[in-house]
Amino acid sequence: MHKSNYSNPLQKQCLSLPDLCDDQIRGSVDGVMNAIPVEVMQKIRKIILTGCGDSYMAAHAVIPAFKKYARIFGTEFEAMRCIDVSRCLYLDDQNASATLVVAISASGAPARISEALLRAKHFGAHTMAVTNNPESGAGKSAEYVLFVGTPDFPDPNPGLRNYYASLVSLMLFAARLGEVKGISPLRSVNALSQQIREYTRSFSAALPDMDESMFRLAQHWQCFDGFDMLGDDTDHSTASFIAAKFVEVSGVMCAVCDMENWCHVEFFKSNPTETGTVIVCRSRGADLSRVKETIHQAQCIGRPILLITDSDEDFALSTSSSLCKIPSPPPGFEFLAPILNYVPGALLASYYSALNEIAYFRGGGVWAEANTIRTSRIVNA
Amino acid sequence: MFDQNNPKDNPLCNQVFSLPGMIEEQVRICFSQEQLENILPIQDCFDIRKIILTGCGDSLAAAGNMVPVLTEFCDVMSCRAIDPITFTRFMEKTDIGIGEPNSPLVLSISAGGETARVLEVLKKASELGAFPLVITGNPESSCANAAKKAFIMKTPKMQNDFPGLRSYLANMVGIVAIAARLGLVRGVLEPETPEMWSQSVIDYVKSYAPHLESISDAMFHLAEKWKSFTRFDFIADCVSSNSALFAQEKFYEVTGSLGCAGDSEDFCHINYFVRDPETVGTVFFAYRDQPTYSRIKETIRSCVTLGRPVLVITDEEDDFGDGVTRVVIPKTPEGYTWLRPLMDFCPVALLAGYISELGERRYFHSFFPHTYERDPESLFFAPGTLTLKESKIEYIL
Amino acid sequence: MIYRKTIRTQFKGCPSITKEVMDCLAESGVQNGYCCVMIPDSTAALAITSFWDKRGLEDLTDELARNIPTRVSYRNQTSPYDASGHVKASLLSSSAMLPVKDGELVLGSSQGLVYMEFDGPRTRDFLVMINSAE
Amino acid sequence: MYTNKLSVHTVYMGMHDLTESILREVKASGIQSGICHISMLHSTAGLLICDKDENAKTDIMCDIERAIPTRVDFKHRETASDAGGHIKTALTGSQISLIIDHGSLILGPDQAVVFAEFDGPRPRNVIVTVYADS
Known part of the structure; x- marks a missing residue:
């Protein structure tokens, strides 16, 4: 069985990330610098980040970057589901003008994204679309646009490069916000760009092995009909992203959970030996002891595990479990992990799809026609 | 094994039918003036600026369901339900509070009182100088001892x-009682409100009694069609997402099925694409008073078009079109929509119970639902496996 | 004769109940005797005072609150308004006895019966007893 | 039932002892056993049962004034002593009921029925009503 026969768009996107890095940073920095006037940025005290599907996960994953660069007393950074922003958000006059609502959408096309931006505007908040298409609905609905400038790719779906672009752009935006508000040192954007470059480069050496081992694991897991993705905090965003890629490229159903609740609930799923269990954790994660306990609990019932981590700790993995060791983010920049730690999971998803010969997004037809992402009615605030 | 002559004899069904009968006693316990004054003295009530609710599994859903009540009636700056591992391992001091005494109120739920992670929450809250309060059935438990105060549920035994x-219903009633206490003391609620609330809780739960039989029949018929399904989607928005979460958890526990809980928008971006849609049981919570109602209706139509089997739980005689099984639950009285989650899990709980019966599945993958005997072969409860109580206590400050 | 009357009070409200009591007297037909008004609650009081100026009654609630602050440290823990209300109520009075002469309550021109609510809003009862004594 | 009106000429913040006049009214009623009800018909004065000693009475008035100072910023816009007087009235009460046995009021040896003037000087009325046991 030759890996090359199963090469596929998602896998190619994964492997393209190191090459994308420089272009993307250039695009993002350019976008960040031109997005919002300095005097507006200086007034921002609260940021609400939103997005649909995996963009919501991006919103969640960049919060630590905002806290690192731009947090002082009285600031607040929060990820909110797009449906909640578009239908349930309320801001009073006093707070609205210091609030920035950021909607993330590479295509800028979903109805809900435009609706969220319009609602935020209605309450007097500043709004920004993070998009690769300034002419889109999102671009037109927002007061400001952070144009991420991601270069084209032959097979761009499902949008893995876009996810990378959103994360990189938002983290750089956080650094920029810290700079202009005087909370972080000048040149923080440059310093962060350098770290992103290094972290991404460190993956480039590790990618061939990762690609190989995920191809092998996909063969073992090929017949599984359900997966659990586990992670805490921003690793939960990564776990969710991996789950979303699995669904998009293969249609297999995945549950996403944090370590603790998994031990209480998802643990009890039937067919434990045929339920692939992907765990994402970090060497500096405060949940390490719980991760080990969770692995133990899962292995006791015969769950096959893929552990994605940069940690050297002994997790007492059994023979039916696999470890995918990934590079560590640069010290002091642990918050960068979500820009890349999904890669092994995404590779696994891509091969699972390829080996089972399943069409991405179920191959159009009714699947394309029945979906209402773009056609959903926009409700005015 | 399943008894065809008495399809309603299963633990979930029996519990659902017992709820109207237990509610009066549970409300009396929760609204006991003596207990409320003890756990929330006036001075402490005024110290509270924010509220954080936590709990594991369905306790977190119970907490989330009652967030709107605490937010609206207790005059606090914010109220959020946060999963316990995020609270103990990832939230820093500055994420939680600014060090004022007795704030935030950290309200944790652990029925047995020995859940390690909840104990961890209480210890961390204690160390931060916040106000750790536990809702528990066990006054002698580790959690009761670690908390500043313990609110004892004494749920009538069955x-x-x-x-x-x-216990899920009891926990929600407990939070309502706490909201009534805080609201009254802080001058938001009228002196007669706690009594009106306790009566409205009793009335609403009892309003299900005449409908349970027909809801149960409908769920039984649906279970006959859905009994072989092993994948379920639960879709709900706003506060109802907690009922969806609860449903997903019960389906894991009694049917061993893979389940996802999502909102009406994000579902369209991800789980919409799950393959073999005709065998994914898809349950919606659709309420017209929710601002997302129009989106939910669109998503329901999408699912029907895909060929998904759809159940809609609603309190409206609204038309969701062909191909939808609709179950109508009692309406909440004007101004009391917060009562809905106290009971809107009943249809899904019945459905889960019947699917478990008809599909001959085991509870927690190990117990036979009638005898409660554990399958000796099951690895799930083998000694040393479960880590819920033994998990290491560790937290960051 | 004993009459039970119901009123809906506002938060810290102080409505005049003189008219209601006079109505009871008219209904009783008593010409000479006495009228006893009583409040069966412990966080409300009955005051005989000037009721013409609403602001004067606000002064009264202000001064009571200044003297008996709604503290958080009461031993009674029901609610702060309830606790301070008990003290206020015991300083004031819960009943009043008024002579009845020629079918009229004996009251001065500036006097009125004022229901002092120290908690509220609530639905409250008060009792009016009218006896003839010729 | 016996009733009579007494006139009191008050001084500003005066504590006027009415005990003797009331005893006279009771005697005049001829009632041996019953209730004596004393009420005053104003809203800036009070009726008290207190010590008959002059210094004690002065202390009481001083403490009433300390609790409800005659301040200038009441909401009720009349004179300050009028506005303050309404509040003092509500606190002290406007009426007293006493038991009559063997043709005499039951009062302690040091007790006195005192008309407390919170405004004044003014001509004031006090109504004494005596009810016989039925």
């Missing part, structure tokens, strides 16, 4: 109440 629907 045979075979596992997995617990009665």
Whole structure:
């Protein structure tokens, strides 16, 4: 069985990330610098980040970057589901003008994204679309646009490069916000760009092995009909992203959970030996002891595990479990992990799809026609 | 094994039918003036600026369901339900509070009182100088001892109440009582409100009694069609997402199925694409008073078009079109929509119970639902496997 | 004769109940005797005072609150308004006895019966007893 | 039932002892056993049962004034002593009921029925009503 026969768009996107890095940073920095006037940025005290599907996960994953660069007393950074922003958000006059609502959408096309931006505007908040298409609905609905400038790719779906672009752009935006508000040192954007470059480069050496081992694991897991993705905090965003890629490229159903609740609930799923269990954790994660306990609990019932981590700790993995060791983010920049730690999971998803010969997004037809992402009615605030 | 002559004899069904009968006693316990004054003295009530609710599994859903009540009636700056591992391992001091005494109120739920992670929450809250309060059935437990105060539920006992629907309802009633206490003391609520609330809780739960039989029949018929399904989607928005979460958890516990809980928008971006849609049981919570109602209706139509089997739980005689099984639950009285989650899990709980019966599945993958005997072969409860109580206590400050 | 009357009070409200009591007297037909008004609650009081100026009654609630602050440290823990209300109520009075002469309550021109609510809003009862004594 | 009106000429913040006049009214009623009800018909004065000693009475008035100072910023816009007087009235009460046995009021040896003037000087009225046991 030759890996090359199963090469596929998602896998190619994964492997393209190191090459994308420089272009993307250039695009993002350019976008960040031109997005919002300095005097507006200086007034921002609260940021609400939103997005649909995996963009919501991006919103969640960049919060630590905002806290690192731009947090002082009285600031607040929060990820909110797009449906909640578009239908349930309320801001009073006093707070609205210091609030920035950021909607993330590479295509800028979903109805809900435009609706969220319009609602935020209605309450007097500043709004920004993070998009690769300034002419889109999102671009037109927002007061400001952070144009991420991601270069084209032959097979761009499902949008893995876009996810990378959103994360990189938002983290750089956080650094920029810290700079202009005087909370972080000048040149923080440059310093962060350098770290992103290094972290991404460190993956480039590790990618061939990762690609190989995920191809092998996909063969073992090929017949599984359900997966659990586990992670805490921003690793939960990564776990969710991996789950979303699995669904998009293969249609297999995945549950996403944090370590603790998994031990209480998802643990009890039937067919434990045929339920692939992907765990994402970090060497500096405060949940390490719980991760080990969770692995133990899962292995006791015969769950096959893929552990994605940069940690050297002994997790007492059994023979039916696999470890995918990934590079560590640069010290002091642990918050960068979500820009890349999904890669092994995404590779696994891509091969699972390829080996089972399943069409991405179920191959159009009714699947394309029945979906209402773009056609959903926009409700005015 | 399943008894065709008495399809309603299963723990979930028996519990659902017992709820109207237990509610009066539970409300009396929760609204006990003596207990409320003890756990929330006036001075402490005024110290509270924010509220954080936590709990594991369905306790977190119970907490989330009651967030709107605490937010609206207690005059606090914010109220959020946060999963316990995020609270203990990832939230820093500055994420939680600014060091004022007795704030935030950290309200944790652990029925047995020995859940390690909840104990961890209480210890961390204690060390931060916040106000750790536990809702528990066990006054002697580790959690009761670690908390500043313990709110004891004393839920009326019933045979075979596992997995617990009665305790789930009890926990929500407990939070309502706390909201009433805080609201009254802080001058938001009128002196007569706690009594009106306790009566409205009783009335609403009892309003299900005449409908349970027909809801149960409908769920039984649906279970006959859905009994072989092993994948379920639960879709709900706003506060109802907690009922969806609860449903997903019960389906894991009693049917061993893979389940996802999502909102009406994000579902369209991800789980919409799950393959073999005709065998994914898809349950919606659709309420017209929710601002997302129009989106939910669109998503329901999408699912029908895909060929998904759809159940809609609603309190409206609204038309969701062909191909939808609709179950109508009692309406909440004007101004009391917060009562809805106290009971809107009933249809899904019945459905889960019947699917488990008809599909001959085991509870927690190990217990036979009638005898409660554990399958000796099951690895799930083998000694040393479960880590819920033994998990290491560790937290960051 | 004993009459039970119901009123809906506002938060810290102080409505005049003189008219209601006079109505009871008219209904009783008593010409000479006495009228006893009583409040069966412990966080409300009955005051005989000037009721013409609403602001004067606000002064009264202000001064009571200044003297008996709604503290958080009461031993009674029901609610702060309830606790301070008990003290206020015991300083004031819960009943009043008024002579009845020629079918009229004996009251001065500036006097009125004022229901002092120290908690509220609530639905409250008060009792009016009218006896003839010729 | 016996009733009579007494006139009191008050001084500003005066504590006027009415005990003797009331005893006279009771005697005049001829009632041996019953209730004596004393009420005053104003809203800036009070009726008290207190010590008959002059210094004690002065202390009481001083403490009433300390609790409800005659301040200038009441909401009720009349004179300050009028506005303050309404509040003092509500606190002290406007009426007293006493038991009559063997043709005499039951009062302690040091007790006095005192008309407390919170405004004044003014001509004031006090109504004494005596009810016989039925």
